[in-house]
Amino acid sequence: MTHPLLDLTPLSAERFAAIEDRVTRLLSTEQDVVIMQGEALLPLEGAIRGAAGPGTTALNVITGPYGQTFGDWLRDCGATVYDLAVPFHTAVTADQIRDALAEHPEIDFVSLVHAEAATGNTNPVAEIGEVVRAHGALFYLDAVASVGAEPVLPDAWGVDLCVIGAQKAMGGPAGVSAVSVSERAWARMAANPAAPRRSYLSLLDWKQRWVDAGRKVLLHAPAQLEMLALEACVDRIEAEGLETVMARHAAAAAATRAGALALGVGLEPYVYEASNAAPVATTLRVPVGVDASEVVAAALAVDPSLPLVAGGGALASSMIRVNHYGPAADPVVAGACLTALRTVLAATT
Numbered sequence: 061m062t063h064p065l066l067d068l069t070p071l072s073a074e075r076f077a078a079i080e081d082r083v084t085r086l087l088s089t090e091q092d093v094v095i096m097q098g099e100a101l102l103p104l105e106g107a108i109r110g111a112a113g114p115g116t117t118a119l120n121v122i123t124g125p126y127g128q129t130f131g132d133w134l135r136d137c138g139a140t141v142y143d144l145a146v147p148f149h150t151a152v153t154a155d156q157i158r159d160a161l162a163e164h165p166e167i168d169f170v171s172l173v174h175a176e177a178a179t180g181n182t183n184p185v186a187e188i189g190e191v192v193r194a195h196g197a198l199f200y201l202d203a204v205a206s207v208g209a210e211p212v213l214p215d216a217w218g219v220d221l222c223v224i225g226a227q228k229a230m231g232g233p234a235g236v237s238a239v240s241v242s243e244r245a246w247a248r249m250a251a252n253p254a255a256p257r258r259s260y261l262s263l264l265d266w267k268q269r270w271v272d273a274g275r276k277v278l279l280h281a282p283a284q285l286e287m288l289a290l291e292a293c294v295d296r297i298e299a300e301g302l303e304t305v306m307a308r309h310a311a312a313a314a315a316t317r318a319g320a321l322a323l324g325v326g327l328e329p330y331v332y333e334a335s336n337a338a339p340v341a342t343t344l345r346v347p348v349g350v351d352a353s354e355v356v357a358a359a360l361a362v363d364p365s366l367p368l369v370a371g372g373g374a375l376a377s378s379m380i381r382v383n384h385y386g387p388a389a390d391p392v393v394a395g396a397c398l399t400a401l402r403t404v405l406a407a408t409t
């Protein structure tokens with residue numbers, strides 16, 4: 061008996077390239093877009109290891125846990141790294157980036173996370189891109205949590221390495237991801253003797269054997285189910301319209317932020333300014349004396365389908381994340397989350 065997930069005809073290089081083209085259009089980019097056969101950490105790490113080496117001086121912006129990881133990879137590559145950390149309840153400003161670049165003019169690589177689902181903030185990439193461009197540094201952006209929830213425009217913003225994943229606002233699979241690569245970024249990698257080659261992490265392998273070879277033969281068997289899921293996810297976004305998908309996320313975030321304050325149970329937006337709050341997920345601070353993990357556990361005991369999670373690591377006791385992304389980017393879902401939180405908190409406090 062044939063099974064819908066198992067007995068598939070192999071995914072052709074042609075179909076793979078067509079999916080790549082549609083992802084390229086979602087990013088409004090002329091750059092090469094490579095779909096990587098792994099979760100977004102694969103291109104995130106591959107792009108850093110490809111572009112950075114002992115000769116690199118990097119400005120690593122930390123607005124959440126991912127920025128920390130990128131700094132570790134950059135140091136691993138032998139780069140000199142200047143960290144610019146801002147409190148997780150805010151966003152970095154273009155002026156802060158300008159000052160850091162003026163202080164260390166030798167910086168030739170800037171790494172930034174666009175939106176952080178883990179902290180709920182989003183950074184002004186368009187303004188930062190202008191500053192980075194004027195300085196001439198290569199600009200690396202983690203747009204995994206922003207794509208689909210807010211505009212992500214690598215060309216307009218001067219992003220050289222823009223990494224996306226489908227598992228957040230795109231409402232798609234987690235097992236494949238993509239990176240758009242500028243000519244400058246390819247040149248930087250080609251000139252980097254430490255850039256991975258003949259490696260699963262290698263973007264240059266894909267450039268040489270896929271992009272430059274006319275996208276005729278895949279490097280290895282593709283993650284077929286994930287590629288089909290990505291295709292279905294792009295189908296759905298195209299049918300709804302990217303603008304509408306983004307508007308749905310913005311509406312869910314606004315409803316959650318305003319609704320949390322209106323509950324009157326002591327919940328406050330974790331990100332102080334609404335303009336710094338990410339449309340992908342809303343983070344909330346619980347009242348003093350209340351444990352966020354316990355609140356989330358109690359709410360999920362009543363309705364396990366709610367997209368609620370406690371903050372990660374040190375934030376587990378103080379932060380609640382409302383992950384209103386993908387199909388959950390809906391004011392009705394946001395309302396159900398708030399109702400559940402009110403019930404639990406009213407019983408606790």
Ligand SMILES: *Cc1c(COP(=O)(O)O)cnc(C)c1O
Pocket residue numbers: 099100101126173175176177178202204205225227228
């Ligand atoms: C979610 C996310 C990723 C991908 O990480 P997962 O934990 O595997 O989903 C990468 N970067 C950022 C900023 C994210 O929010």
